Structures are given as C-alpha cells and as structure tokens.
Amino acid sequence: MSVPSNFDEFLDGIWKQNPIFVMVLGMCPTLAVTVSAVNSISMGLATTFVLAASCLLVSILRSAIPKQVRIASYIVIIATFVTVVDYAIQAISLDLYEALGAYIKLIVANCILLGRAEAHAAKNPPLPATLNAFGMGLGFTLGLLAIGSVREVLGAGKLFGLSLFGPHFQPWVVMVLPPGGFFVLAAWLIVFAAFRHINIKRNTQLGGVQS
Amino acid sequence: MTQPIELRAAPHQHSGRDVPTIMRNVVYSMLPICVFSIWQYGLSSAALIFVVTLSCLAAERINNHFSGSVNTLSDWSAAITGIILALTLPPAFPLWMGAVAGFSAIWLGKSIFGGLGQNPFNPALIGRAFVQAAFPTAISTWAPAFAPHRFSEFIPSSLAAPFMSPPDIVLWAKQQGVDAFTGATPLARWKFENISASSMDLLTGNVTASAGETSAILILLCGLYLAFRKFLDWRIPVAVLGSVVLVAWVFHFAQPARYPTPTFVLLSGGLMLGAWFMATDMATSPVTPRGIWLYGALIGILTVVIRYFGGLTEGVMYAILIANAAAPLLDQFSQPRVFGNERDKS
Numbered sequence: 001m002s003v004p005s006n007f008d009e010f011l012d013g014i015w016k017q018n019p020i021f022v023m024v025l026g027m028c029p030t031l032a033v034t035v036s037a038v039n040s041i042s043m044g045l046a047t048t049f050v051l052a053a054s055c056l057l058v059s060i061l062r063s064a065i066p067k068q069v070r071i072a073s074y075i076v077i078i079a080t081f082v083t084v085v086d087y088a089i090q091a092i093s094l095d096l097y098e099a100l101g102a103y104i105k106l107i108v109a110n111c112i113l114l115g116r117a118e119a120h121a122a123k124n125p126p127l128p129a130t131l132n133a134f135g136m137g138l139g140f141t142l143g144l145l146a147i148g149s150v151r152e153v154l155g156a157g158k159l160f161g162l163s164l165f166g167p168h169f170q171p172w173v174v175m176v177l178p179p180g181g182f183f184v185l186a187a188w189l190i191v192f193a194a195f196r197h198i199n200i201k202r203n204t205q206l207g208g209v210q211s
Numbered sequence: 212m213t214q215p216i217e218l219r220a221a222p223h224q225h226s227g228r229d230v231p232t233i234m235r236n237v238v239y240s241m242l243p244i245c246v247f248s249i250w251q252y253g254l255s256s257a258a259l260i261f262v263v264t265l266s267c268l269a270a271e272r273i274n275n276h277f278s279g280s281v282n283t284l285s286d287w288s289a290a291i292t293g294i295i296l297a298l299t300l301p302p303a304f305p306l307w308m309g310a311v312a313g314f315s316a317i318w319l320g321k322s323i324f325g326g327l328g329q330n331p332f333n334p335a336l337i338g339r340a341f342v343q344a345a346f347p348t349a350i351s352t353w354a355p356a357f358a359p360h361r362f363s364e365f366i367p368s369s370l371a372a373p374f375m376s377p378p379d380i381v382l383w384a385k386q387q388g389v390d391a392f393t394g395a396t397p398l399a400r401w402k403f404e405n406i407s408a409s410s411m412d413l414l415t416g417n418v419t420a421s422a423g424e425t426s427a428i429l430i431l432l433c434g435l436y437l438a439f440r441k442f443l444d445w446r447i448p449v450a451v452l453g454s455v456v457l458v459a460w461v462f463h464f465a466q467p468a469r470y471p472t473p474t475f476v477l478l479s480g481g482l483m484l485g486a487w488f489m490a491t492d493m494a495t496s497p498v499t500p501r502g503i504w505l506y507g508a509l510i511g512i513l514t515v516v517i518r519y520f521g522g523l524t525e526g527v528m529y530a531i532l533i534a535n536a537a538a539p540l541l542d543q544f545s546q547p548r549v550f551g552n553e554r555d556k557s
Contacts, residue, residue: 157374165375172345
C-alpha cells in the first residue's frame, strides 16, 4: 500500500475509521454528555481541539521522547491542552461548563487521544498527524451529534433548543436518562453495520472482495 | 431391496407437542381475560390489545425480513408477547405508546438476542419496562371501569396523536357520570392512604388496574387450565404465590396495623397475571425443579419487598425481570444428581 495522501488521512477518521461507530472508542463521553445536540457538539469540538493540538506536539517531539516514558509524556501533553480547554469553556459559557461537568476534564482519559498519539502521531510527520487527528475529532463530533440529536428530539422534542413539535409533545423520559444513550448508540451501530453488510455484498457481487 | 437404516439423535420419543401448539394454547387461555378486559373498559381496551399485538407482529415480521430468516410469525410467540403486554398496560394508555411498547418488546426483548428461546428476559416485560421508563405519567394514569358509554366512545387519552401527550381524563370521567373514581390502584391506595380494597372486589375485578389484571379469579382459572394441560410448570406459580403469602404473612403478623393482609397482597396488582403468565415463560425460567422453586421464591420475595419498601407501588415486573436474570445461575447451582452417581461428600 502506498503512503496515504493528506486528504485520505483527514477522511480516515470521519468515515472509514470513525472513532465512535467503527472503532467504538471514547464511550464514556459518548454515553454521558449526548443528552442534547449542543452538548454533543461542544464536547466534540473540545475533544477535536485537544486531539489535533496534542497530536501535533507529539508528532514534533516524536524523536525527542524516550520510548520508555512515552505514555507518561503523551499524557502530560494531552493534560496541558485539556486544562486549556477546561478554562476556555468555563470562560465562554458557565452553563455549558456545568452541563458537561467532569467530562471536560475526563477528555484526558479518552482512549481516542492516547490511541491516536500512540498509533499515529508518534509514527508520522506533523502535517499528516495533525490532519488525521483533526479528522478523527470531526468524526467523533459527528458521531456525538448523531446520537445527541436523536436523544434531544425524542427526549425533549427539541433540536438545538428549538421546539419541533409544539407544546403538546410527549417527551420520552428514558431518552435523556442513561439507558437512552445505550439504546441510541446501539441503534446507530446497527445502522452502520447494515451499511457495511450491504457494501460487502455489493463488492462480492462485483467479483472478488476488494479491500 | 434393503431398507436404509435411519440414524437419529435423541430424543427418540416426544409428546408430539411443538412450540406453536403450546403457544397457541397459551393464547387461547388468555382470550377470556381479554374478553373480560374489553367488557370492563370497552373500545379502548379492545383497541389497545389489537394495536399492541399488531405492532409486535409487525416488529417480528420486519425483523424476519432484515435478518433473512424464515417467517416466525406462525409460532405465535410474538402474538403472545403482544397480548400479555397489552394486558399489563393501563386501559387508557395512548395507542401510539402501545405501539412503541410492542416494537421495543420484540426488538429489545427478543430480536437482538437471537429470537425465540434465546431471550434472557421476558419480552413483554421488557416492553413494559421501556414504556415505564419512557412515559412514567401515562403508564400510571388509570381509567374507570364500566363507564356507561364505553362501547361507543374511546377514553380520550387512547386517541392521543403520535408523539403528543395524552389529555387529562379526570374531566371525561366526571362527564361519564362515574362517581367515586379516584384514579388510583388498590396498591397505591394502600401505600399512600392505607386503605385496603376488599377481597371480593379484587377477586371479581371491580377495581382500578391494568387492562388485564383486574379479576384475580379469572386469571387463576385460566392459569389452572394451562397448568392442568401441562403447558406451564405448576411449580412456578405455586412458588411465587406461596412465597408472597408467606412473606406478607410474616410482615402482617409482626405489624398488623402497618402491613396489609396476605390475601390483599396476593390478589392485588399484577401478581396473578405475572405468576401465571409471565414468570412461567419457558425461555426465561430455570429448568431444574430445585432451580424453579428458588426462582419462584425469589420473585415472590422481591415483589413484596418492592411493594413495601420501594418507590413504586407495584413490583411484579421488576421482580420477574431480576429473577429472569438469575435463572441461568439458579440452573447451574441446582443441577440434580445424575442417577447412579454418588452423593457429594461435602
């Protein structure tokens, strides 16, 4: 396989290796903060920033970091940017900060971050590493948005805070409770599994599986 | 010409009963309960049973289509799930919520585990638990029985538009001339006002309750029919009801003023329906006799504990679901000694 182009690196995380629906990483914020679309997007963008910035730094420092202490070094880098995001969100919107709660600080423990730093940024030059991380972050954001908007529509009858069905809407209380996160995530996973299934079928019909 | 020798795996003899036969008989045994429910609540109850059953069948069919398996509607299991589920819902439950319950019962309760026989939990109760969590207000809104115009008009909340909240039915109950309608089940009245309903009312179904759980005596007769035809294991209802009576009696004996009589606990709420029709689900109950006794006792004890000390007024649903989860473990603990083997030394 040839070296993937920068554009491929970027698209990788959005579709082919989507962190939520394909790699199933970062489930903690996925299940916890996707109560509404706004929360999902903010969480996703915060993660995207931390991911892109820390992958850039990891990639630049990749020959300077000794192999034995690389995990600790990555965590220090990631934690630095998480602190930046933490204070930034607190300054921009206190409501949002309270809604996201401990999950902003927990970005540091998100397996996508360490996974990308270890598996990609530590082995690639800065530009593709950052692009890949950026794509991953956007893929994560889209995934959160997909779950968050379903939960907000069913659980509150709203999307981005706008009422969709009028005052007589009957909210599905379960959708804003923790089980709702599991149900919606599972439903999306079924949808994506079905896509993959259809794709494989089509490829075999075209003659031979093409990877 | 020699006959070919046919080789078959055990069992070599069986009673000739297959899954559809058993399931069909369970449906027959539930028909009197459905008829009684329709007589009590009229059009709304009939529509609820119809819609919930239909949505279960539709969910099963859609699932068959996408999984590419054979058509499993003819084994009657989806129909049973639908009927039981409808009977556990309040008669004034909006029909669209009934459809949600039906779809979630089949999909969340059965399909994702691989279909009939693979499900660890009773699908009907999964459906009810889902709508209990999704629509807590609607599922605790009760309608008066024997309203005078029940065969000519729906209870207004039944016909709520999809995704819209149901209208209040207290005003409608007044217009119907139903006097003394409190909108609370006997269990709720006991819990919050300490008033026990009379046993006679509980037996004959003259109480506010879910569509199919009103008359204890009717459910008992239907259950006995199934037990005598050996379509259910008699140990399960005996263990459930026996342990409920025992635990309730202990509480009542210790503090008669605070805790109700065992008769009231036995006859009220969904206990009869649960013990005869839901706990006995063959896929979700243990197989060994000792396991079955433990399973029934667990349901009985949990039911009383939830009713007395929980936030909800009724505990049968969660008791059965928890016991379903424990069923494989109980089976493992209670394997009978194989004939001819020595007893354990310990």
